[in-house]
Amino acid sequence: MSLERRKTREVTVGSLKIGSEHPVVVQSMTNTDTRDVESTVAQIEELVEGGCELVRVAVLDEQAAWAISRIKDQVSVPLIADIHFDHRLAIKSLEAGVDALRINPGNIGGAANVDKVVDAAKAHNAAIRVGVNSGSVEKALLEKFGGPTPEAMVESAMHHVAMLEKRKFFNTKISLKSSSVMHTIDSYRLLADRCDYPLHIGVTEAGTLLRGAIKSSVGLGVLLWQGIGDTLRVSLTDDPVQEMTVAWELLRALGLRDRGPEIISCPTCGRTEIGLINLVEVVEKRLEGVIDPIKVAVMGCVVNGPGEAREADIGIAGGRDKGIIFRKGKVIRTVKGGANLLNAFMEELDNFLIERNKG
Template sequence: MVTERRKTREIRVGSVRIGGDNPVVVQSMTNTDTRDVEATVEQIRQLAEAGCEIVRVAVLNEGAAWAIGPIRNQTGMPLIADIHFDHRLAIMALEAGADGLRINPGNIGGKKNVDAVVDAARARGASIRVGVNSGSVEKALLEKYCGPTPEAMVESALGHVRMLEERGFHDIKISLKSSSVLHTIDAYRLLAGRCDYPLHIGVTEAGTLLRGAVKSSVGLGILLWQGIGDTLRISLTDDPVKEMAVAWELLRALGLRYRGPEIISCPTCGRTEIGLINLAEEVERRLEGVTDSFKVAVMGCVVNGPGEAREADIGVAGGRDKGIIFRKGEIVKTVKGGARLLEAFMEELDSFLEERRKDR
């Protein structure tokens, strides 16, 4: 069982509530040139369809800052402007319609600049995420702690946070990211005991699809299981839309949130007499975009399949010369030969979904 969620203060990013009693929120970041409004809006649309709830966009220059205006006009997704060093870009992005900033106040040029950014955020009703990566820890802290240790990252983050608190600003979220899974876990655990701000969790530079999914799921899974984390991002060197599938499967595995069908399938063995891998992949492909939450089983044995997957709402199992379709372990259809098994199952699945929706 997941440990009781850490109680944090509530903030908002646009229409999305974060922290408090609210569920863990799924976030991503576009990899388009923000100045390309059409491409950025299209990617945000794809992310929204895949389950993204907050999106961050890179703001490298004035053109990118002002592009937030037309992007905001074409999407209802809460937008966070990612700013590094230049406080003017933060103010421009807020004036253009950004709902939040990702910026470290200690890196934007002194008291006057911090005052200006805080004033703009407060006027807009925007939140600020203080984000410390292991590669961005201040030199003095690196020397004090002999490297970008979890302790160094936490002290860095709290130093930035104090600059906002001194100005009476508390709509803050914090992230501490390292490419080391263990450092990431230790840093968030340490920070969770020292403040009540909501935490955005992630493993940075996690890698390509397989490696990034594994590293992120291990690190974030441990933190979420311990009740730590209010928003999350699965960072992949890939299409950001793919981050959504990993994020939602992770939340489902921990029983925290559910979106779309859960697909279970056996790992194949020497008794498997059908192309089970292709069958499972095709069922998964055809269910993309379905947001209803239910359990589907794809099994390779007609003898044990229904029994092993009896908790599935609907399932299919195949043998050499026949296949069966079942609901809650009870056989509802037998299909001779393997050629029509997939289509017969999809027909039954369509009927299942239609019945389910009528009962609502």
């Protein structure tokens, strides 16, 4: 069953088209000093290799804004400039070639400054993401709604968007982020009913690799299952490249996108007679850099393994004294001796990848 996406208008960010008629886009943010062009470019390249399609960079001062032009010369992915409060940095970033801004129009110093930013965005064919976090809701709305509730966050976002619409600017997407999974879900549900702009979804301050992956997968998974979300970021307190793995596995699980190998592996149990955990880790390492959407199974039971993973393109199932290698559930090789199993599987895996590339 394919999921039905919420219908949105189309937004352009550099070479990307964003909205319900296009695939959900995977996004991340660098954690380098943007003024350090070399390290920022290196991290962007790592992110792109991992599957990132849209990158946000922090613009803290004028030097960082001008660094964008040098970064843009060396990367292919569209860039978003993350701006807080200073409209001048937004304009300088646009002049430096950034493809989009992440900014709140109401926080940049009045109508005249909003005019200047919108005029610059139009002149440079750039998009604007209105980004509201639970910690950035206006004081008046906090008092009105009794805190940063989903209703307050949506009201804040629509207020900022109205400022752009008043100036005939519509190349806009919106984000509402909270560290609370339920607040995030409720906020986006409310917002989805209020407008047809594309939505960037994420659970902010989600935490470390494991905890952040769980919170993000629950929150974003629910929203995507309901058709809500056109770009996403899995926010982790970790190397941002780690965000790519979680994001793509999440999209794969929902049948929305497919990239790289899907590894099917059984849980360990009392019947497991091989070093299954180590085996899976070695196979994962070998498949790094492979972007073809293949299915690889690593099973711990010779008897049931091929049947349970019959949909796998290639798989391995091991026992104490022997192992089998199979394709689409059919055994293609039997290996005696557990020590020989890994080497044999790597040989067959390499052969499979070569055959696939030739095809």
